[in-house]
Amino acid sequence: MDAGNDGATTPVLLNVYDLTPVNDYLYWLGFGVFHSGIEVHGMEYGFGAHDFSSSGVFEVESKCCPGFVYRKTVSLGTTDMSREDFRSFIERLAGKYHGNTYNLIAKNCNHFTDDVCRNLTGKPIPGWVNRLARVGWYHYHICLRTS
Template sequence: MICGVIKRKKKTGSHPVYLNVYDITPMNGYAYWFGLGIYHSGVQVHGVEYAFGAHEYTTTGIFEVEPKRCPGFMFRKSILIGRTDLGPREVRTFMEKLSEEYAGNTYNLITKNCNHFCNDACLGLAGKSIPHWVNRLARLAEL
């Protein structure tokens, strides 16, 4: 009799990384079901949500809010993207490094919006991209 070795999946991290998705317009209630919509998103880890927004200055456009409560938007859903081993301080350091690429005056609805930021943050924290539907309209507009 040959004993098989059971391989266990490698644990990918201790702390969950969520993408919080918000409706920008009430039209999303209908458009969502057709795979369309205009969404704002933020990345939640360690009880803090990080997002990116526009302003006219060369300082960072990354900001922190209470999870699922970003002002000006209607919360739609939270999606578990993956897990990270980074602790709260390491996540903050990672966000500070990412902020060098995301100044408020570089925001662009088509090429560098909150969803682009969230994708970069999720790749760096959990090694996974955000779902394609979240930023679909920006990608379609690039065509």
């Protein structure tokens, strides 16, 4: 531990945003089209698409991701990583998440937050957050097999 954390644990939070107003109805059925960001040490980290082979990981003020409507925060556990160790971890992980590799079904913002959460807490994000991508992935692969 370093002085940046003084041996204390830090909450790992998932901030979930709506991508469409239809989520007001889909959410209650266990579906929705969501963006998520992971909040640790008071800042939020997400993953988005762009046309370049550089990282698509970005940092924003918590619960204020531009272009999305904040829905809720889910507590995912805690980490004992200091702020400095966490920043180094995110910088290393960002190398796996280039903006031009973003894919709505196979590698989206929710896959990124799930990866961070599993690394920090050993647990996945809640299944409902990325359910539509999993259903799309399943449907896509079933259609390929029957084509």
